[in-house]
Amino acid sequence: MKDSYGQWQSKAYLKQYYSTDHIAEDELHIFQFILKFLKRENQKFDKILDVGCGPTIHHVLPFVPLVDEVYLADYLKENLDEIDKWLKNKKDAHDWSTYIKEELDIEGKDAIETPQQRTDLLREKIVSLLRCDVFQKKVIPIDIKFSLVTSFFCVDCATSSKKEWYNGVRNISELIEPSGWIILSALRNTDKYFVNGKQFPSANVSEDDVKSALEESGFHISTIEVEVRPVPMWEAEGFNSIVIACAQRK
Numbered sequence: 001m002k003d004s005y006g007q008w009q010s011k012a013y014l015k016q017y018y019s020t021d022h023i024a025e026d027e028l029h030i031f032q033f034i035l036k037f038l039k040r041e042n043q044k045f046d047k048i049l050d051v052g053c054g055p056t057i058h059h060v061l062p063f064v065p066l067v068d069e070v071y072l073a074d075y076l077k078e079n080l081d082e083i084d085k086w087l088k089n090k091k092d093a094h095d096w097s098t099y100i101k102e103e104l105d106i107e108g109k110d111a112i113e114t115p116q117q118r119t120d121l122l123r124e125k126i127v128s129l130l131r132c133d134v135f136q137k138k139v140i141p142i143d144i145k146f147s148l149v150t151s152f153f154c155v156d157c158a159t160s161s162k163k164e165w166y167n168g169v170r171n172i173s174e175l176i177e178p179s180g181w182i183i184l185s186a187l188r189n190t191d192k193y194f195v196n197g198k199q200f201p202s203a204n205v206s207e208d209d210v211k212s213a214l215e216e217s218g219f220h221i222s223t224i225e226v227e228v229r230p231v232p233m234w235e236a237e238g239f240n241s242i243v244i245a246c247a248q249r250k
């Protein structure tokens with residue numbers, strides 16, 4: 001399964017999925033889900049981890065004012081190098097300005113915090129870029145538990161086996177401290193997705209799979225929330241809906 005990422009190209013992925021004129025449909029749904037979650041839970045987090053971040057930084061944007069330390073982890077060094085370029089404000093780094101500006105607009109905080117301020121704060125709070133493998137019991141090379149673990153289109157896109165996907169969800173759940181939270185998303189009901197015409201796997205998960213994987217991975221059943229959102233704009237890339245979920249660990 002992992003071999004399929006031998007043909008991965010960070011720049012091609014960023015160009016296709018994160019260079020749209022406005023925040024893409026799936027990402028808009030994710031931001032809305034996260035902001036609804038933050039409003040409801042009204043809490044701060046000491047350490048958060050985004051597992052399988054790819055070459056992206058945007059998913060942690062809504063958490064920046066509420067978190068002390070941000071850890072980003074991915075299987076591929078190439079992806080982390082791309083983030084490192086952004087952290088160092090290198091010329092050939094990906095331009096996240098549309099995402100940062102529009103995410104602040106959705107937050108409704110644009111009047112009090114400028115995109116540059118959010119950018120600076122995020123750069124300051126990212127403390128570590130880590131290699132990870134969601135199929136290993138020890139997913140990351142350090143022994144830290146997090147008050148929040150996020151993972152977007154990672155475990156489901158790392159394998160075409162539903163059994164492996166279940167194991168991966170269980171492994172990343174172990175990184176969460178008691179009463180901590182998970183927020184994740186997955187491509188829905190598809191066995192593949194494409195980047196620049198190249199095919200990558202997907203574990204063909206449904207909303208019921210996500211719910212039962214969370215039930216079996218040590219979360220309070222009453223806290224599990226699973227939503228389905230349509231994303232017709234990516235139909236030609238192998239998927240047209242996504243599942244977004246959160247749950248609180250026992």
Ligand SMILES: C[S@@+](CC[C@H](N)C(=O)[O-])C[C@H]1O[C@@H](n2cnc3c(N)ncnc32)[C@H](O)[C@@H]1O
Pocket residue numbers: 002005051052053054055056074075076079132133134135151152153154155157158
């Ligand atoms: C579809 S991308 C998602 C990237 C990012 N989270 C996003 O939403 O744009 C899938 C990511 O899973 C990572 N990945 C593949 N196999 C993995 C594994 N065994 N463990 C952790 N991450 C893996 C890839 O390197 C890639 O960054």
